[in-house]
Amino acid sequence: MATAVPVERDAVAGAFTGPHHEVRLPGVTLHRLRPASAVPPPGAAPAAGPTLDLLAAGVGPALAAASVAAALTAGALEGAPYDLVVSTGIGGGFQPDAPVGSLVLADEITAADLGAETPDGFLPVTELGFGTVTHRPPEALVRELVAVTGARAGTVLTVSTMTGTAERTAALRARHPRALAEAMEGFGVGEAAAAHGVPVLELRAVSNAVGPRDRAAWRIGEALAALTEGFGKLAPVLESWNPHEP
Numbered sequence: 001m002a003t004a005v006p007v008e009r010d011a012v013a014g015a016f017t018g019p020h021h022e023v024r025l026p027g028v029t030l031h032r033l034r035p036a037s038a039v040p041p042p043g044a045a046p047a048a049g050p051t052l053d054l055l056a057a058g059v060g061p062a063l064a065a066a067s068v069a070a071a072l073t074a075g076a077l078e079g080a081p082y083d084l085v086v087s088t089g090i091g092g093g094f095q096p097d098a099p100v101g102s103l104v105l106a107d108e109i110t111a112a113d114l115g116a117e118t119p120d121g122f123l124p125v126t127e128l129g130f131g132t133v134t135h136r137p138p139e140a141l142v143r144e145l146v147a148v149t150g151a152r153a154g155t156v157l158t159v160s161t162m163t164g165t166a167e168r169t170a171a172l173r174a175r176h177p178r179a180l181a182e183a184m185e186g187f188g189v190g191e192a193a194a195a196h197g198v199p200v201l202e203l204r205a206v207s208n209a210v211g212p213r214d215r216a217a218w219r220i221g222e223a224l225a226a227l228t229e230g231f232g233k234l235a236p237v238l239e240s241w242n243p244h245e246p
């Protein structure tokens with residue numbers, strides 16, 4: 001699970017009661033957790049079970065992609081490839097659909113500013129003949145997680161520049177009518193996951209409205225608490241998830 005900054009990583013870690021330790025790798029440090037279901041009772045032999053790694057991967061799509069790719073490569077080389085990557089943290093919510101304090105789970109992770117501006121408007125890189133601008137998390141898993149967390153499902157945009165004006169907000173909404181939230185890492189994390197053939201999720205806790213920048217109005221504590229609570233509900237589903245499901 002990859003957040004941008006350590007305080008977000010610690011909010012996710014707050015949902016897990018088992019022991020954890022640091023794993024230092026070239027370019028990245030993981031916080032490795034054993035979920036509660038895998039922690040043996042005192043005196044019992046260690047149980048086999050899933051391992052969850054948390055990572056403060058950095059702000060922005062490029063650093064997040066580089067950090068997650070380092071972790072994925074290390075796992076693959078150790079013969080312990082990951083089954084799933086989760087991009088998570090706080091994010092901006094498009095109003096009124098994603099209020100502050102709510103959770104948004106991406107059914108599409110879309111790079112909103114990867115392309116070219118033209119006098120006739122924005123062209124995504126796909127229309128220039130390159131790459132992709134969207135990653136799609138596993139549908140059945142998204143449905144199940146929405147049911148247990150109460151998160152709203154929709155598009156989460158990845159931007160390199162945080163939206164800070166009403167004009168930019170309106171332009172994003174016009175181009176992405178299904179967008180519920182924006183953040184700065186999801187698409188980069190999705191690119192790293194796709195390069196390794198690993199599915200990706202993005203879960204955001206809304207700390208602020210997308211719109212004219214008003215940093216004083218951000219409710220970071222509320223969003224981090226929502227993240228901890230959301231992961232408490234999501235963890236058992238992820239632990240029992242079969243990666244071969246659609």
Ligand SMILES: O=C(O)c1cccc(C(=O)CC[C@H]2O[C@@H](n3cnc4c(=O)[nH]cnc43)[C@H](O)[C@@H]2O)c1
Pocket residue numbers: 004005007008058059060089090091092093159161162163182183184185207208209210220
């Ligand atoms: O100042 C703090 O205490 C603090 C604590 C936790 C996180 C932060 C961040 O600034 C995290 C940056 C991270 O948040 C995402 N984010 C949040 N709101 C938006 C938005 O409106 N548009 C785009 N991204 C947003 C983003 O993923 C950043 O990486 C500060």
